[in-house]
Amino acid sequence: MAAADDLRFQEFDDAESLLAVNREATTISIEDPGSKSHKPRRVAREKDDDHSLIGDTDSDKTELLAGQKKSAPFWTFEYYQTFFDVETYQVLDRIKGSILPWPGKNFVRLYVRNNPDLYGPFWICATLVFAIAISGNISSFLLCLGRPSHRYVPEFSKVTLAATAIYSYAWLVPLTLWGFLLWRNSRVMNVVSYSFLEIVCVYGYSLFVFIPAAVLWIIPSESVRWLSILVAMCLSGSVLVLTFWPAVRDDHRRIALATVTVIITLHVLLAVGCKEYFFDVQDITDPARSVGNLAGNKTALAAKPQ
Amino acid sequence: MAEVDDSNKPLFAGLSDVSISEDIPVEGEITVPVGPSSQDDAYSTLDEPVKETILRDLKAVGKKFVHVMYPRKSSALLRDWDLWGPLLLCVTLALMLQGGSADSKEDGGPQFAEVFVIIWFGSVVITLNSKLLGGTISFFQSLCVLGYCILPLTVAMIVCRLVLLGGSGTVSFIVRLVMVVASFSWSTFASTAFLADSQPANRKALVVYPIFLFYFVIGWMILTFSPSS
Helix, strand or coil, X not given: CHHHHHCXXXXXXXXXXXXXXXXCCCCCCCCCCCHHHHHHHHHHHHHHHHCCCCCHHHHHHHHHHHHHHCCCCCCCHHHHHHHHCCCHHHHHHHHHHHHCCCCCCCHHHHHHCCCCCCHHHHHHHHHHHHHHHHHHHXXXXXXXXXXXXXXXXXXXXXXXXXXXXXXXXXHHHHHHHHHHHXXXXXXXXXXXXXXXXXXXXXXXXXXXXXXXXXXXXXXXXXXXXXXXXXXXXXXXXXXXXXXHHHHHCCCCHHHHHHHHHHHHHHHHHHHHHHHHHHCCCCCCCCHHHCCCCCCHHHHHXXXXXX | CHHHHHHHHXXXXXXXXXCHHHHCXXXXXXXXXXXXXXXXXXXXCXXXXXXXXXXXXXXXXXXXXXXXXXXXXXXXXXXXXCCHHHHHHHHHHXXXXXXXXXXXXXXXXXXXXXXXXXXXXXXXXXXXXXXXXXXXXXXXXXXXXXXXXXXXXXXXXXXXXXXXXXXXCHHHHHHHHHHHHHHHHHHHHHHHHHHHHHCCHHHHHHHHHHHHHHHHHHHHHHHCCCCCC
């Protein structure tokens, strides 16, 4: 029966054959913006597993899907709801993909798959901000344990600083990178460019591995801290490199290498900068400056009346 | 349709046996029997003493506090939302968190404005998050629930301050830690009980996690409060 066949996934050419046989057969057309938009997505997924690195085979379909998904005007609430169209297992999948980068698996093609979300980047950055601030607080508290001259201060202003640093990294760097890739795309025709949201997605999820690293930084041992920061930087850096290398490798050799180097350098700067600012340990032996630059005056003030 | 009529016919047939005039008195007045008539109710609150007005609102807030402390599947918090309770709790918490920083400006503890902003801005962000993920709850209902569920943490703050009056050694720290952990899990559990039903099933964890983070940060601020000595 034609009705039973229509409920199943069928190729597009079956529509014509159905119509040729029976004029009243219900067929599926790709212009329908309703529930049938799942079909082209499924076709793209089969091709994804074969060409997971190169995106140009389904780039026409990505254009099609991008046009179909965000059809609401940008001043309505529904437009922003399309950026949160993820389920729990999808978010967990993406996080898993960011921790375990595999050569040959492109994060954007494999996990994001034309459904970039803003939930992951936003809440991972928020968690990272609080993780760094709280771990920094705990580690400086542990350093000064048992020293009666020092008074514990929560150092709340560091949270604001951490928030500014991490959110600007997670949003401004993707903006610059997106603009740069767009510009190169106009010069060199076969450079694959990602959409802005996909780049934000990659950066946001790649920051996830720093959350357990920040918790490990509580341990007041320099070797543990440097080891954890190295491991975290390698993992998240390789996620970024595996994503962006196929996008720039068709460019001139130097420009491609320079782009990838800049990406890695910025990432390293963020990690090392956070560690150095929030967890400075060079003052273990010096009680007067034991809490770091911001609280330096306060401990002096507290120590004076005694 | 034929079956319905057949089943209805015996029902109506049975009713016809009832002699209405003897068993059920159907005479009487149709007007509403209460003293002031219902049309004047809307105006009468102007004439009532101020104490009654305030007490009525306080009773509503108190009833919602009870609902938070013993979270059951009741919709009282959601149906008649109000923001007085959250305001009261937020101001109390911010005042108590601030009391320890009298000696220097940059004491390091959160200032009143910081606590206020964190609580309200955090609630707004979590509400937006749950609405963007497709929740069916309204904006102010969610703010109301999140604000009321700060009550266990406020109680913990009061207890912590009392404990700190007795000294700030390791024992008091452990007592405070246990208090804060217990009240933080109570808050999260209570707000999840109210809010999680409005989400589709495959996104519940995505909505619960920011609530967990929010109360965790507030609990952290309470735990790290150190008074000026």
